[in-house]
Amino acid sequence: MAINREPILKRCRYLGISPAVMGIAKESNRNPNANKRKKVSEYGTQLKEKQKLKFIYGVLEKPFRHYFEIAEKMEGKAGENLITILESRLDNVVFRMGMSLTRRESRQLVSHGHFLVNGKKVDIPSYRVKVGDVIELSEKSKKSDKFKEITEATKGRVIPLWLEANRDAATAKVVRMPVKDDLDYEVEETFIVELYSK
Template identity: 40%
Template sequence: MARYTGPVCRLCRRDGAKLFLKGTRCDTTKCAFERREGPPGQQPPRRGKMTAYGTQLREKQKVKHYYGVLEKQFRLYFEKAERTKGNTGAALLGLLERRLDNVVHRLGFGLSRPQARQLISHGHITVNGRKCTIPSALVRAGDVIRVKNRAESLDIVRAAQADNNKQVPDYLSITESQVPEGIVGRLPSIEDVSIPVDMQLIIELCSR
């Protein structure tokens, strides 16, 4: 499975937005985005106004980095969103928000999307009672996301829940049980996305 393995704090600085790629560290004074101004690199940033293409590209890269998808995956999501009825931008964000690794993170089972992706890949998460090891799997309304009932899985998730201070979005709910469990109440909408995104810029770029 292809994935970005470089320093993630550079991505936040490049995109000009805090993407919370390091979990609780992003809420502390150690956050590189807060300590260092401007994009990464030894050379000073160029003067002058960014072009329209550059603005569109940065917005797309911000969404890609936030959800942890690569260019080919993003293009496939965009093509799928184009084929759906209604607003393409809302459909695209809805597909990204429905990814299992994102849902596991939004439930608080993982402090970051990379950690949630690792939990899924290592078999710690079940969907409707069946083990799912595909982080990009799309959840549906009514799906039950549950931590595997074994000591190793429970210890990892409970530690993440103890450190997590993020609010669970409205389209998800956590049930009161000894084993951490969440339910997808409805499909997510564009209002459920936790970072500001100008989808019109992304649609204009991807439609070229």
């Protein structure tokens, strides 16, 4: 599996996103306007938006392209459908419900089999949840000190409206599919659609 070893803060600064979106509390102390000096072409702007989404969700080019093809076939706008697909990945749901500090960590925790979907163990981070699905921490993992530390550290995290979470029981139910308004970062998904339409 390919691993992105680029420093997270450096990448956040380049893409213009807050490290908090990635689950990191540190703030970069470099000049935030450093990247704005250069004039960026239309293609450069579109590419940056695509790189931003790929970086936030930790998805490589091939699966990202596949998600876009699925989003195009779905009803509605392709860009908004793409965001819904990315947000409904199991590793993202685990991060959103406050069961991991970062999405990278949630990917690892899911692949190690710590989570159940509707009572069945799922160890595929890219598994897409549906409305009505119940995601919970396995009984064995609930006793782990690691998860006690994580829940303590993520107490202040805002849980999105499309998830009905119970932090004490370490469960969450998908009430509805996520939409662009639920995001905690800015993205121009139309640029990604334009980029892939070329």
